[in-house]
Amino acid sequence: MEVSMTLRWCWLLLVLVLLRVDALPRPAAYKDNSVKGYLAERSCWGNEICKEEFQTQFRCRCPQWSFCRSPGRYYNAYCSMTGTGYIWVQAYN
Template sequence: MLKVQYVFVCFVLLNMFDAATIVKRSYSDRTVRGYVTERTCWWNEVCKEEFQTLFRCKCPSWSYCRSPGRYYNAICSMTETGYIWDQPTSKWRGQ
């Protein structure tokens, strides 16, 4: 009887840890299609200001223009979670 209870407790604990797994969520926005200037942003620089219709600069290929939500400034970051502003390809970077 003790062995059955031990197995049951282990099963419950494993399910609790599985349910507590962090799920990365992101949303990609493709509504902004142009740039104010044709230059590459620095890491952690603001690439899009809130309520603006153009990007300030292009994030490097290893980073994302991301923000905590739609109505926040976005910065160039290596993290691909959150609100991702999908930057269009650029003729000066060949992407």
């Protein structure tokens, strides 16, 4: 009986901890769709620069399962599966 009650309390504590971790704030993504053109119509390789800082065109197109992202507006952007940070929106026609 004592072991069963201890297991229930441990289980409840574990569930509460997991719920708390899931509730932590995540960094928001800022999406910028001001860049429209491409220097070359080709696909980027993994972790390749998709947009250089201060350029008005993308160097290449990221695969559909990834984002062209950078830490801020004035940084190089790389293809990444992480959807946070500064996202340069690439249109897929």
